[in-house]
Amino acid sequence: MGAGRRDDGVSAQPAQPSPPLLLAVPNVSEGRDAETIDAVAAAFGAGLLDVHRDPDHHRSVYTIAGRPGILADTVLSGAAAAVSRVDLREHDGIHPRVGVVDVAPIVYLDERDRGAACAEALVLGDVIAAELGIPVLLYGILGHGRARAELRRGGAQALAQRLAANELTPDFPARGQLHPTAGATLVAARPPLIAFNLELTPPATQADAQSIATLIRESGAEGLPGVRALGLWLAAEGRAQVSTNVEGHRTMPLAAVVEAVRRHAGVAAAELVGLAPAAAFADFPEDVPVRNKRLLEDVLRERRLARACTS
Numbered sequence: 001m002g003a004g005r006r007d008d009g010v011s012a013q014p015a016q017p018s019p020p021l022l023l024a025v026p027n028v029s030e031g032r033d034a035e036t037i038d039a040v041a042a043a044f045g046a047g048l049l050d051v052h053r054d055p056d057h058h059r060s061v062y063t064i065a066g067r068p069g070i071l072a073d074t075v076l077s078g079a080a081a082a083v084s085r086v087d088l089r090e091h092d093g094i095h096p097r098v099g100v101v102d103v104a105p106i107v108y109l110d111e112r113d114r115g116a117a118c119a120e121a122l123v124l125g126d127v128i129a130a131e132l133g134i135p136v137l138l139y140g141i142l143g144h145g146r147a148r149a150e151l152r153r154g155g156a157q158a159l160a161q162r163l164a165a166n167e168l169t170p171d172f173p174a175r176g177q178l179h180p181t182a183g184a185t186l187v188a189a190r191p192p193l194i195a196f197n198l199e200l201t202p203p204a205t206q207a208d209a210q211s212i213a214t215l216i217r218e219s220g221a222e223g224l225p226g227v228r229a230l231g232l233w234l235a236a237e238g239r240a241q242v243s244t245n246v247e248g249h250r251t252m253p254l255a256a257v258v259e260a261v262r263r264h265a266g267v268a269a270a271e272l273v274g275l276a277p278a279a280a281f282a283d284f285p286e287d288v289p290v291r292n293k294r295l296l297e298d299v300l301r302e303r304r305l306a307r308a309c310t311s
Helices: 034-047 071-085 111-132 148-152 155-164 206-216 254-262 296-310
Strands: 022-024 048-054 059-066 101-103 106-108 136-138 185-187 194-200 227-234 239-246 267-273
Touching: 022 071, 022 111, 034 048, 034 059, 034 071, 048 296, 059 071, 071 101, 071 111, 106 111, 111 136, 111 185, 148 155, 148 185, 194 206, 194 254, 206 227, 206 239, 206 254, 239 254, 254 267
Parallel strands: 101 185, 136 185
Antiparallel strands: 022 059, 022 106, 048 059, 194 239, 194 267, 227 239
């Protein structure tokens, strides 16, 4: 039988490639009220893979899987639930933020899917502004390299002043400069980023954590490539924390971040925020416990198995 033909003589249609799987990782400025956190999770629907809540940071990080053309609307549903329940003016968490839905990146797991992620992120920015009345600013590759930290500097009040002075212009404007209770939302398309926190052994102070963060962040004297870092104090734990974002786990595994911090202070424990690829934990020190360690591959595998069992 010739290629492309079935044995009944009818030309076979080539299999259409399935659309890529993308992730969205919206960060919501609520980490204490369980009812609100759960309501937002429910609004994200069946694609929800993980929820990480933190009362000190006063934020929750949701990880959602979906296909292009669907994922943006899924994120919009959860964002609408968050905006209806959370008032940024009453927020007192230690994590920098400019909005109730502070950031909402679309994540591509394969470089070949970068274009699809960029397109979905632009759709998401448009619908958040149009449907929720929240101005959206782009960062990363869609924002001409602009960093989240640059847009968050000084919080929502400083951002409002910069918008009013035309120092910044929303990529997707909404009514007014900022939403009165929900602020602004930052949107990007990016590869996986690992949010990874290290608690320092007492008697380390917040000043110690801030000093270490300044040293190890990419721009610091000991700069780790692709690492963003803050020094924070966890009131509930009574401990200092070095909070990091690792943007390239293949070149900067988490073990190297631990080693860099340990040169200056003891590390009592680590915490993973959201999901991470297994490769990020290569050669990770066995004497450092990791809270909330959930690997992306395992969660996606569990989801596929669950679907197979119900189909």
